Amino acid sequence: MKYILPFLCLFFTISSYSQEEDLESSLFIIGLRYHYSDIIQHSPKLTDEVSSSNPWSIEMDFNWHLRKRGLWIYCYCYPRTGISLMYSNFAMPDVLGSAITVYPFIEPFIRGHKPLNFSIRFGIGPSYMTKVFDEETNPNNLFFSAPLSFLAMVNVGINYRATDRLNFRISGNYLHISNGGYTEPNLGINYPSVSAGVDYSLRPTRFEERDKDPDVVLNPRKNRFDVVTFFSAKAIAHGKDKRYPVYGLSLGYSRVIGRLAALSGGIEWVCDRSVRQKIREDNAIDSSGNYIDHNRIGALVGVDWLFGRFIFYQQFGFYLYSPAKAKNFMYQRYGINFKISDHMYAGINIKAHGQDADFMDFRMGFFF
Numbered sequence: 001m002k003y004i005l006p007f008l009c010l011f012f013t014i015s016s017y018s019q020e021e022d023l024e025s026s027l028f029i030i031g032l033r034y035h036y037s038d039i040i041q042h043s044p045k046l047t048d049e050v051s052s053s054n055p056w057s058i059e060m061d062f063n064w065h066l067r068k069r070g071l072w073i074y075c076y077c078y079p080r081t082g083i084s085l086m087y088s089n090f091a092m093p094d095v096l097g098s099a100i101t102v103y104p105f106i107e108p109f110i111r112g113h114k115p116l117n118f119s120i121r122f123g124i125g126p127s128y129m130t131k132v133f134d135e136e137t138n139p140n141n142l143f144f145s146a147p148l149s150f151l152a153m154v155n156v157g158i159n160y161r162a163t164d165r166l167n168f169r170i171s172g173n174y175l176h177i178s179n180g181g182y183t184e185p186n187l188g189i190n191y192p193s194v195s196a197g198v199d200y201s202l203r204p205t206r207f208e209e210r211d212k213d214p215d216v217v218l219n220p221r222k223n224r225f226d227v228v229t230f231f232s233a234k235a236i237a238h239g240k241d242k243r244y245p246v247y248g249l250s251l252g253y254s255r256v257i258g259r260l261a262a263l264s265g266g267i268e269w270v271c272d273r274s275v276r277q278k279i280r281e282d283n284a285i286d287s288s289g290n291y292i293d294h295n296r297i298g299a300l301v302g303v304d305w306l307f308g309r310f311i312f313y314q315q316f317g318f319y320l321y322s323p324a325k326a327k328n329f330m331y332q333r334y335g336i337n338f339k340i341s342d343h344m345y346a347g348i349n350i351k352a353h354g355q356d357a358d359f360m361d362f363r364m365g366f367f368f
Contacts, residue, residue: 023208027065033197034058035173040190042355047143050095055191056087067207073216074308075260076206078112080159081105084123096143097131099177103152106307113207117156122312125338127151127177133185146179152334152359164204173197180350180360182243183235188357219256219306226252226266228270229350234274243274246359254304262304264313270296275324297321300333309339327353345367
């Protein structure tokens with residue numbers, strides 16, 4: 001008996017440790033859902049016939065439901081992260097065709113430990129378009145003109161966990177596809193949808209109920225100063241195969257105002273060589289007889305969402321200096337940055353005038 005007792009103690013210790021580890025490890029989940037959409041006619045250039053289509057989509061995702069305490073502290077929630085595969089049929093095969101998309105996402109779950117819970121998903125990724133604009137054979141497709149485009153999406157979902165493996169979901173989704181101004185025309189397609197589907201977990205779904213600790217400070221650095229360089233390329237207009245470089249520099253400042261949010265602002269300089277080329281083709285000169293300056297300077301203000309190494313942000317800007325008139329006086333920027341180190345990040349950003357994407361750039365930032 002004296003030899004058995006230590007083994008029993010060891011067994012229960014290992015068993016307890018395994019259960020604790022099980023509640024910390026990620027759950028692998030497969031999801032399947034169906035979307036029914038409507039196209040927003042966001043430009044007078046779009047015909048009623050094209051905009052009246054009702055696209056449908058089938059989506060399958062492979063994701064991990066994260067359960068570690070360190071992640072839970074960030075949002076008092078259990079987030080998912082993963083990769084989604086989506087097939088979108090725009091219900092006009094000869095004009096709009098379809099899209100095949102792969103996008104990574106992050107999805108915080110509010111009340112994730114309860115059977116009835118809520119989620120918000122953010123994702124962006126490449127899309128292959130089967131039909132694009134062609135001046136002769138497909139002139140009505142002004143949404144996209146490049147086979148390789150990009151999807152940006154956000155959704156809000158209501159989830160009901162019926163069993164410890166099955167979860168049913170209804171979501172409202174906002175989906176946008178464009179090529180980021182790489183080629184023209186590029187009005188981009190906006191097709192919000194309602195979706196319904198089911199998730200299956202390979203292991204029983206259980207979560208540890210944790211108490212909130214208001215003394216935990218997620219972002220001790222309240223102030224952040226950024227120096228960012230960015231670059232891109234874009235065409236002048238449809239029918240123009242040549243693309244011209246776009247590059248610039250921005251200076252920014254942000255102030256943390258909550259656990260996950262920060263107010264941001266800054267100033268940026270953009271050198272768009274496609275604008276420079278257009279000025280020369282149009283022979284646009286100023287009162288001194290010189291070509292109009294193609295450089296632009298803008299001011300920005302917005303909100304950053306801080307999720308560990310990821311920074312999601314949206315900014316509204318207006319031009320302080322723009323001799324070559326832009327599509328609108330105001331513009332927006334949407335982006336995601338990933339922190340490579342304590343003082344450096346890399347990211348992707350989309351600049352748009354209203355619903356029209358201007359260009360998508362890749363950027364490198366330094367902060368302190």
